[in-house]
Amino acid sequence: MSIAKYFDDMSYGLSPESDTEARAWLARHDHSFGHFIAGSFTTPDHSFQTFEPATGKPLAHLARGTAAEVDAAVTAARKAQSPWAKLTGHARARHLYALARMIQRHARLIAVVEAIDNGKPIRETRDIDVPLAARHFTHHAGWAQLQATAFPDHAPLGVVGQIIPWNFPFLMLAWKLAPALALGNTVVLKPAEYTSLTALLFAELAQAAGLPAGVINIVTGEGDTGALLVDHPGIDKIAFTGSTEVGRLIRQRIAGTGKSLTLELGGKSPFIVFDDADLDGAVEGVVDAIWFNQGQVCCAGSRLLLQEGIAEDFIRRLKRRMDNLRVGSPLDKSIDMGAIVAPVQLDRIRALVAQGVAEGATLYQAAMDLPTNGCFYPPTLLTGVQPAHIVAQEEIFGPVAVTITFRTPDESVQLANHSRYGLSASIWSESISLALQVAAKVEAGVVWVNATNLFDAAVGFGGRKESGFGREGGREGAYEYLKPKAMLGRKLRPAQPPITARSASIADFVAPTIDRTAKLFIAGKQARPDGNYSRPVLTPRGALIAEVGEGNRKDIRNAVSAARKAEAWANATAHNRAQVLYYIAENLSARATEFASRISAMTGQGAAKADAEVAASIERLFSYAAWADKYEGSVHAPPLRGVALAMHEPIGVVGVICPPEAPLLGLISLTAPLIAMGNRVVAVPSAPHPLSATDFYGVLETSDMPDGVLNIVTGDPQPLAEALATHADVDALWAFGSEALSESAERLSASNLKRTFVDHGRLTDWHHPSAEGADWLRHATEVKNIWIPYGV
Numbered sequence: 001m002s003i004a005k006y007f008d009d010m011s012y013g014l015s016p017e018s019d020t021e022a023r024a025w026l027a028r029h030d031h032s033f034g035h036f037i038a039g040s041f042t043t044p045d046h047s048f049q050t051f052e053p054a055t056g057k058p059l060a061h062l063a064r065g066t067a068a069e070v071d072a073a074v075t076a077a078r079k080a081q082s083p084w085a086k087l088t089g090h091a092r093a094r095h096l097y098a099l100a101r102m103i104q105r106h107a108r109l110i111a112v113v114e115a116i117d118n119g120k121p122i123r124e125t126r127d128i129d130v131p132l133a134a135r136h137f138t139h140h141a142g143w144a145q146l147q148a149t150a151f152p153d154h155a156p157l158g159v160v161g162q163i164i165p166w167n168f169p170f171l172m173l174a175w176k177l178a179p180a181l182a183l184g185n186t187v188v189l190k191p192a193e194y195t196s197l198t199a200l201l202f203a204e205l206a207q208a209a210g211l212p213a214g215v216i217n218i219v220t221g222e223g224d225t226g227a228l229l230v231d232h233p234g235i236d237k238i239a240f241t242g243s244t245e246v247g248r249l250i251r252q253r254i255a256g257t258g259k260s261l262t263l264e265l266g267g268k269s270p271f272i273v274f275d276d277a278d279l280d281g282a283v284e285g286v287v288d289a290i291w292f293n294q295g296q297v298c299c300a301g302s303r304l305l306l307q308e309g310i311a312e313d314f315i316r317r318l319k320r321r322m323d324n325l326r327v328g329s330p331l332d333k334s335i336d337m338g339a340i341v342a343p344v345q346l347d348r349i350r351a352l353v354a355q356g357v358a359e360g361a362t363l364y365q366a367a368m369d370l371p372t373n374g375c376f377y378p379p380t381l382l383t384g385v386q387p388a389h390i391v392a393q394e395e396i397f398g399p400v401a402v403t404i405t406f407r408t409p410d411e412s413v414q415l416a417n418h419s420r421y422g423l424s425a426s427i428w429s430e431s432i433s434l435a436l437q438v439a440a441k442v443e444a445g446v447v448w449v450n451a452t453n454l455f456d457a458a459v460g461f462g463g464r465k466e467s468g469f470g471r472e473g474g475r476e477g478a479y480e481y482l483k484p485k486a487m488l489g490r491k492l493r494p495a496q497p498p499i500t501a502r503s504a505s506i507a508d509f510v511a512p513t514i515d516r517t518a519k520l521f522i523a524g525k526q527a528r529p530d531g532n533y534s535r536p537v538l539t540p541r542g543a544l545i546a547e548v549g550e551g552n553r554k555d556i557r558n559a560v561s562a563a564r565k566a567e568a569w570a571n572a573t574a575h576n577r578a579q580v581l582y583y584i585a586e587n588l589s590a591r592a593t594e595f596a597s598r599i600s601a602m603t604g605q606g607a608a609k610a611d612a613e614v615a616a617s618i619e620r621l622f623s624y625a626a627w628a629d630k631y632e633g634s635v636h637a638p639p640l641r642g643v644a645l646a647m648h649e650p651i652g653v654v655g656v657i658c659p660p661e662a663p664l665l666g667l668i669s670l671t672a673p674l675i676a677m678g679n680r681v682v683a684v685p686s687a688p689h690p691l692s693a694t695d696f697y698g699v700l701e702t703s704d705m706p707d708g709v710l711n712i713v714t715g716d717p718q719p720l721a722e723a724l725a726t727h728a729d730v731d732a733l734w735a736f737g738s739e740a741l742s743e744s745a746e747r748l749s750a751s752n753l754k755r756t757f758v759d760h761g762r763l764t765d766w767h768h769p770s771a772e773g774a775d776w777l778r779h780a781t782e783v784k785n786i787w788i789p790y791g792v
C-alpha cells in the first residue's frame with residue numbers, strides 16, 4: 001500500500017490505550033466481587049454476570065444485594081454516622097481531600113476500567129469523568145472545612161441511600177458521595193447493574209485511604225436491590241439519578257416516611273440555534289450535546305431547534321461533520337463514540353428511531369463501518385420532525401438528535417418548553433441580549449449560552465418538571481444533604497376533630513355573632529363554591545360563629561387556572577413585589593384589632609395571644625417584603641472559561657395547605673415567602689379556623705396585589721390537597737397538617753413529580769425566628785444555573 005494514500009485520506013490509525021493494568025485488576029479479583037460493607041468486601045454468593053459493551057464478552061460476576069445485605073450496609077452506615085458527623089470539619093475535609101488524591105493517583109486505571117465496563121471512549125473517561133470526579137471531592141472537601149461557618153444552623157441528614165445510573169458510573173458516584181460525606185452523612189450506594197466496577201474500585205481506594213469503616217457502603221444489584229434500599233426504614237434520604245419511571249416509583253414508595261428525596265431524572269433538552277449564531281461553533285456544540293457519551297446523557301441536547309433562515313445550511317454542515325465522526329473501540333484514543341451500554345438500550349434506540357421514521361421524519365446516519373461485535377449505533381439525525389412526534393417528546397438516550405424549525409425567539413421558547421421535562425437548554429446566538437432573554441424564559445435547571453454539557457462541582461445541576469427536583473453541586477446542592485436544626489425534635493401535632501360539611505345555611509346558628517357564609521377568593525374576586533355546600537366554623541365550645549364555603553376539585557381547578565393566568569407576577573420586579581407585601585401589611589395593621597378578636601373567637605385564645613399573632617403576621621409580611629429583593633442568586637466561578645449565574649426563580653403555581661393552628665400567622669408564613677419570590681398561590685386555610693383567611697380577602701382587595709396571585713379555597717384540607725397534588729398544572733405543593741396529609745401530598749405529587757414541602761404532622765413554632773427566612777425561601781425558588789462566556 002502506498003504511503004501517499006494516508007496523505008490523501010488523512011484517516012487516523014488505531015491508537016489503543018493499554019488495558020493491561022485494568023485486566024490485571026479484574027484478574028486479581030477473579031472477575032468476581034462482593035459488596036463493600038462496614039469497611040470490607042463480602043464474599044459474593046448471589047451473583048449475576050456483567051458484559052463488556054464493546055465486545056459482548058462476559059466481564060464480571062457481581063453480588064445481587066439481598067435484604068439482609070442491604071440491612072447490614074444500612075446498619076454499618078448508621079453506626080458510622082454520628083462519629084463521622086462529630087469529626088471536625090477539618091478532619092472530614094482531609095478525608096475528602098485524600099479521596100480526591102487517590103482518584104488522581106489512580107486516574108488511568110479508573111479511566112480504563114470505566115471505558116471497558118461502560119463502553120464510553122477512554123478520551124472522555126480520561127479527560128472528563130475522572131478529573132471531574134476528583135474535582136467534586138476537592139470542592140466538597142472545602143464545604144466540610146467550612147461547614148461550621150457556612151451552615152451553622154444546619155445538621156446532616158444522617159444515613160443516605162444513593163442509587164445511580166450507568167451512563168456516568170464513576171462521576172455520578174462522586175457527585176453523590178462528595179456532598180453527602182462532606183456534610184457529615186454516611187452512605188449506602190447502589191451502582192447500576194451494568195456498571196458497578198469503578199464503584200468497587202473506589203471502595204478499595206477509600207479503604208486504602210483510611211476512610212473510617214461504614215462511612216461508605218457499596219451494595220451491588222439490580223432494581224430490586226435498589227428497591228430494598230429505598231424501603232429500608234433506617235434511611236434518612238434517597239438521592240436518585242435514573243429514569244423518570246423509577247424516580248416516580250420511589251417518590252410514591254417513600255411518601256409519608258419522612259425520608260428526604262432528590263431526583264435527577266430524564267430530559268429532552270432543547271438546543272436552540274438562532275440565525276445570528278456562529279454556525280460552525282454550534283455544529284461542534286451539537287457534537288458535544290448529543291454524541292458525547294453516545295448520547296446517553298440526561299441533559300443531552302437532543303432537540304435541535306433551528307431558526308428557519310439557517311436550518312438548511314446548519315443541517316448541511318452538521319451532516320458533513322457527522323461523516324467525520326469515528327465510532328469504535330472505547331479504548332481507541334482517537335474515536336468520538338464508543339459502545340452503547342447494553343443490548344436492551346440498543347433495542348430501545350432502534351425502536352424509537354423506527355417510530356420516528358414511521359411518523360414521517362427523515363433519517364440521516366453517518367456512513368461508517370461499525371464494529372461488528374458489541375453494541376454500536378451510528379450518529380443519527382432525524383430531520384423534519386414535528387413537536388408532537390414521539391421522537392420529539394421521548395428521551396431516546398442514544399446518539400440521536402431531532403431537528404425542528406422555528407421563526408421567532410418567542411416560538412423557540414414555546415417549543416423549548418413544550419416538554420414534560422425541564423433539565424437543561426443550550427442557546428446559540430452572537431447576540432448576548434437575545435441569548436439571555438431566552439435563557440430567562442426556558443424552563444430548565446441548567447442553561448448553557450454558546451456552550452453545552454459543561455459541568456462543575458461548584459455549579460448546581462438538576463431539573464424542573466418531570467426532570468426531577470433538587471440540585472447537586474455548589475452551595476445549592478449542599479443544602480440537599482442538610483436539614484435546619486430548628487426542625488430537630490419537633491412534636492407531633494395533636495389530632496384534629498373532624499368537621500362535616502352540610503348543605504347551605506340552615507337556621508341552626510346559636511352563636512350571637514352570626515355572619516354570612518364566606519365565599520372563596522379566586523382571581524381577585526369572591527366566588528361561591530361550586531358545590532354549594534358550606535362548613536361550620538365553631539368556637540372551642542362548639543357554638544357556630546359562621547360558615548365558609550366547602551371548596552371542591554372544581555374550585556381548585558378554577559383557582560389554579562387563575563394562578564396560572566397571573567404569570568406576570570413572576571416578572572414583576574422584586575421591588576414591586578416588596579411594595580405589594582408592605583401595602584398588605586399596612587392594610588392588615590389598620591385592621592389589627594378586628595383580626596385579633598376573630599382569632600380569639602375561633603381559637604378561644606386570650607386577647608394578648610391573639611394580638612401577638614396579628615403582630616407577628618404583620619412583621620412576617622414586612623420580613624418577606626424585605627427578603628423579596630434580597631434573596632438573590634449568586635455567581636459561580638467554575639474552572640472553565642465563563643461563569644454560571646445561579647438565578648433564583650419562582651417555581652410557578654404552588655398549592656399551600658395551611659396548618660390548623662395559627663390561622664393567620666400560618667397562612668402568612670406559608671404564602672408570603674412564595675409570593676415574595678414571584679410564585680402564584682392556591683391556599684387552603686386552617687380547617688377549624690378559616691375566618692382569618694376569609695377576612696383577609698378584604699385586605700387583599702384593598703392592596704395592589706394583582707388578581708390571581710393569591711387564591712384561597714376553604715374546605716376540607718385532605719381532598720383539596722389531593723386535588724392540588726394530582727393537578728398537572730400545579731408545580732409544587734406545601735402541606736402542613738396531619739401525617740396522613742403529608743403522605744398523600746407526597747404520594748400523589750408523583751403524578752407530575754411536583755416538588756413538595758411537608759411537615760409530616762410535626763408542629764412548627766410559627767412565632768420562632770426559624771419559621772421564616774432563607775430555609776423557606778429555598779423551598780419557594782428554583783435555582784437556574786446559566787453558564788455564560790465571561791472573561792478570557
Ligand code: NAI
Pocket residue numbers: 163164165166167190191192193221222223224225226227228230241242243244246247249250264265266267297298345348395396397
Ligand atoms: P433505571 O432508572 O431503571 O436505573 C437507574 C438505577 O435505578 C439503577 O441503579 C437501577 O438498578 C435502579 N433501579 C431500577 N429500578 C429500581 C427500583 N424499583 N427501585 C430502586 N432502584 C431501582 O434506568 P434504566 O432501566 O437503566 O434505563 C432506562 C431508561 O432510563 C434509559 O433509556 C433512559 O431513558 C433513562 N435513564 C436516564 C438516566 C439519567 O441520567 N437521567 C440514567 C439512566 C437511564
Ligand code: MG
Pocket residue numbers: 223243246
Ligand atoms: Mg430500569
